Amino acid sequence: MPIEFDNNLPIYLQIMQYIKRQIVTGTLKAGDKIPSVRELAAELQINPNTIQRTFQELEREEVVETKRGLGRYVTSEEWKIMQIKKEMAGELLERFLTGMQELGIKEQDIVSIVTDALAEGSQGKGEHTHE
Amino acid sequence: MPIEFDNNLPIYLQIMQYIKRQIVTGTLKAGDKIPSVRELAAELQINPNTIQRTFQELEREEVVETKRGLGRYVTSEEWKIMQIKKEMAGELLERFLTGMQELGIKEQDIVSIVTDALAEGSQGKGEHTHE
Amino acid sequence: MPIEFDNNLPIYLQIMQYIKRQIVTGTLKAGDKIPSVRELAAELQINPNTIQRTFQELEREEVVETKRGLGRYVTSEEWKIMQIKKEMAGELLERFLTGMQELGIKEQDIVSIVTDALAEGSQGKGEHTHE
Amino acid sequence: MPIEFDNNLPIYLQIMQYIKRQIVTGTLKAGDKIPSVRELAAELQINPNTIQRTFQELEREEVVETKRGLGRYVTSEEWKIMQIKKEMAGELLERFLTGMQELGIKEQDIVSIVTDALAEGSQGKGEHTHE
DNA sequence: GTGGTCTAGACCACT
DNA sequence: GTGGTCTAGACCACG
Numbered sequence: 001m002p003i004e005f006d007n008n009l010p011i012y013l014q015i016m017q018y019i020k021r022q023i024v025t026g027t028l029k030a031g032d033k034i035p036s037v038r039e040l041a042a043e044l045q046i047n048p049n050t051i052q053r054t055f056q057e058l059e060r061e062e063v064v065e066t067k068r069g070l071g072r073y074v075t076s077e078e079w080k081i082m083q084i085k086k087e088m089a090g091e092l093l094e095r096f097l098t099g100m101q102e103l104g105i106k107e108q109d110i111v112s113i114v115t116d117a118l119a120e121g122s123q124g125k126g127e128h129t130h131e
Numbered sequence: 132m133p134i135e136f137d138n139n140l141p142i143y144l145q146i147m148q149y150i151k152r153q154i155v156t157g158t159l160k161a162g163d164k165i166p167s168v169r170e171l172a173a174e175l176q177i178n179p180n181t182i183q184r185t186f187q188e189l190e191r192e193e194v195v196e197t198k199r200g201l202g203r204y205v206t207s208e209e210w211k212i213m214q215i216k217k218e219m220a221g222e223l224l225e226r227f228l229t230g231m232q233e234l235g236i237k238e239q240d241i242v243s244i245v246t247d248a249l250a251e252g253s254q255g256k257g258e259h260t261h262e
Numbered sequence: 263m264p265i266e267f268d269n270n271l272p273i274y275l276q277i278m279q280y281i282k283r284q285i286v287t288g289t290l291k292a293g294d295k296i297p298s299v300r301e302l303a304a305e306l307q308i309n310p311n312t313i314q315r316t317f318q319e320l321e322r323e324e325v326v327e328t329k330r331g332l333g334r335y336v337t338s339e340e341w342k343i344m345q346i347k348k349e350m351a352g353e354l355l356e357r358f359l360t361g362m363q364e365l366g367i368k369e370q371d372i373v374s375i376v377t378d379a380l381a382e383g384s385q386g387k388g389e390h391t392h393e
Numbered sequence: 394m395p396i397e398f399d400n401n402l403p404i405y406l407q408i409m410q411y412i413k414r415q416i417v418t419g420t421l422k423a424g425d426k427i428p429s430v431r432e433l434a435a436e437l438q439i440n441p442n443t444i445q446r447t448f449q450e451l452e453r454e455e456v457v458e459t460k461r462g463l464g465r466y467v468t469s470e471e472w473k474i475m476q477i478k479k480e481m482a483g484e485l486l487e488r489f490l491t492g493m494q495e496l497g498i499k500e501q502d503i504v505s506i507v508t509d510a511l512a513e514g515s516q517g518k519g520e521h522t523h524e
Numbered sequence: 525g526t527g528g529t530c531t532a533g534a535c536c537a538c539t
Numbered sequence: 540g541t542g543g544t545c546t547a548g549a550c551c552a553c554g
Contacts, residue, residue, distance in 0.1 A: 010552075097245075110249065111249065114224070141530090167542080168543095199538055286496055361485040369511045441547095465527080
């Protein structure tokens, strides 16, 4: 299941997010083995160099760890995963709030915009009550 | 008052956002003349070509219109400005919500995260209740 | 009745075409007096310098002639007007045909495209027989 | 085979047309790789920045797509190419017909002018009936 | 190797 | 004065 790539963002970052998302949502669990560079490269139809870089970055962030000769594994420290999740959520929140405030939107309006959007979205797709 | 530039994003995009923000928040109003390429270049200490590019993009988005030999002006169509504001807010919201959902965060939690952050933030600034 | 200006083309050229069109279609006849720079500038809301340039060019093309102290007049030589009309039509035709051939459209198709477009256009606007 | 440049039109636009023509006439096919900025710059003896701009515009029109680090490719969507061809032909036609009508030329005359011009032109090239 | 951005400095046409 | 284009040369990130 290859990813849809957005040409604006570097591919290696997109794959990073893809893997982090899998970890954070539990698709990949703490201590799990992750695919080898070659495997993932073949699966995603991507140059192995790019995958290599992805893993380097993930290691720098201590999300994955290499066991020499055995392969790469998701970090086994659960708290680390939680921390990553919080960081990612924090960044999203930060960007959203500062953005909205730069647009001069009032705090109360921000809340209602969010709730409205969620209310709308949680109804079925293509089944609007009033367009 | 020169802008703080973030090295990750192209300068011309940052200036674009800066100007769009001014328009959307009313600092620049519909029909106002905007600074000439050379003026803004001098003020921001940026090469005129870069400013030129900024303005070209703004024009393509119909945020700004050129009157030959006279200079550039904020679009005189108020509705266009409102539309832009909505677009910008919509994008922010979209990115935020899809991001949070990809992290596997439940809708109700999203709302409380937002309200909490706003509650915190509005105290903050020089008026700590408990640090 | 001010003209709608297209920002891509120099204003003075647009006014030139405007006047030539009037001459060629008989709205302005051979020998007619044409408005003064100041008049036309006021009427079209345009900088007099621009009008001045328009007239200079028209004079260079011998479409109008200046009588010192009296004003400017459409050339009194009818054949000249016919010639201009032919030139303008010729240019249009030339640009059209070379353009179509560069697109690789066959000659027979060009004819049918033109006849079709005219047939369509000559019916009432907004009253298509089959969309 | 360098292009002949017309000094009135910006070079980057002329190269755009040149490439679009190649695509529309099938010289460049859907999905084909197009020359790199540096290659084309060298071949046409043009500054790479100018070529860069050409390609940016083509991309904005979705005629061409960039694959990061790999190069640029003609859009792989055939229908897109057909659409572009129709647009280009439509613009030519539009400009021609409105121009002729502004000159006060009757519809029937327009058709005969076109057919005559084509008849003339198609003899010419090496096959004169009577010179 | 690819494209993307930026600077510096120049020339031009338009109003 | 205004914007628009072009050149020359440089640096960077990506694959």
